[in-house]
Each structure stands twice: as C-alpha cells, then as structure tokens.
Amino acid sequence: MPAVSAELGTSKAVMALQKTLSLLLLSLLTLLGLGLVQPSYGLATYEGFQREHVDSTGTGGTNLYCNTMMQRRGMTRPRCKQFNTFIHEDIGTINNICNAPNIQCKDHRMNCHAGVVRVTDCRNTGGSSPYNCRYGARASTRRVVIACEGNPLVPVHFDR
Known part of the structure; x- marks a missing residue:
C-alpha cells in the first residue's frame, strides 16, 4: 500500500507543478501583451x-x-x-x-x-x-x- 500512496503524492506534485507553470506562462504572455516586459x-x-x-x-x-x-x-x-x-x-x-x-x-x-x-x-x-x-x-x-x-x-x- 505505501507504493500506491507514493505514486499518488508524486502525481499530485506533477499536476501542481504543471498548473503553476501554466499560470506563469499565462502571466508572462499577459505582461508581454501589455508591453510591461520587453x-x-x-x-x-x-x-x-x-x-x-x-x-x-x-x-x-x-x-x-x-x-x-x-x-x-x-x-x-x-x-x-x-x-x-x-x-x-x-x-x-x-x-x-x-x-x-x-x-x-x-x-x-x-x-x-x-x-x-x-x-x-x-x-x-x-x-x-x-x-x-x-x-x-x-x-x-x-x-x-x-x-x-x-x-x-x-x-x-x-x-x-
């Protein structure tokens, strides 16, 4: 049972990282669109x-x-x-x-x-x-x- 628990923890961590990266990319694209980042x-x-x-x-x-x-x-x-x-x-x-x-x-x-x-x-x-x-x-x-x-x-x- 501990192996299944570790896999679920890793899967949640990967999903959280993907969500964070998506939000960062969206923020960067927004700033570029507004001309605030060169x-x-x-x-x-x-x-x-x-x-x-x-x-x-x-x-x-x-x-x-x-x-x-x-x-x-x-x-x-x-x-x-x-x-x-x-x-x-x-x-x-x-x-x-x-x-x-x-x-x-x-x-x-x-x-x-x-x-x-x-x-x-x-x-x-x-x-x-x-x-x-x-x-x-x-x-x-x-x-x-x-x-x-x-x-x-x-x-x-x-x-x-």
Whole structure:
C-alpha cells in the first residue's frame, strides 16, 4: 500500500507543478501583451542598429571607408546593400537622440526622434555580387531620424 500512496503524492506534485507553470506562462504572455516586459529581441535590434550604423572611432568620408566598412559589417552579403549611413558619434550621444520629442517615422509610427550628427552616407555605385560591391561616400553633418524602443529608450532603426 505505501507504493500506491507514493505514486499518488508524486502525481499530485506533477499536476501542481504543471498548473503553476501554466499560470506563469499565462502571466508572462499577459505582461508581454501589455508591453510591461520587453522581449529579448529588443536587445538584438539595438545591437543590429549599432552594427549597421555606428562608427564612433572613424571619421569616414571616403569611398575606401565605405567599401571597407560595408564589407566588414556584413552588408555586402548575400548581395550589396544599396544605401547605408554610418554615424560618427559616441553611442551615448546617439542614445540621447531618443530623448528628443517624438516625431512620425516613415512607417507612420510615432517612435522616431531627430538629431544632428556627423555621418558618412555610403551609396552603391556598381556591382551586385558580394565580391563586387562598390560604394561612393558622402560625409556631412546633418539631421537624422531614428526609431527608438525599450525602457530606457534605445535606437533600433535608422529611419532617414
């Protein structure tokens, strides 16, 4: 008889654990739906923004710079990215743009912010295969618009 009692105890414990896990999952999904918990992909988007658009140590401005950086940052595979902008400011200055007043993004969302920074715009001037991408550079100090998300707000997308 003790074996049957132990099995019933184990069965009740497993059922209680399943119920607890179900409630935790439901709570997490509710918080995600309300926007109170940031999903982990937000960090990857911030890191992606930095990989594609931030070069705080470079001054840019030359075709060689664009050709090198576009390849180094993985924007020539599987095909040449047509246009990209590198921001030449420290990440703190770029993050601070997210504190500027909200403006409308190209996709009509209201999570964009504007600031003036030093940039190099790289435009594809020929070639389409990963080994034949060629870029022309244009350096300037200009107004940029970036989309920001998270808490605290961080840049996740270069809008224009």
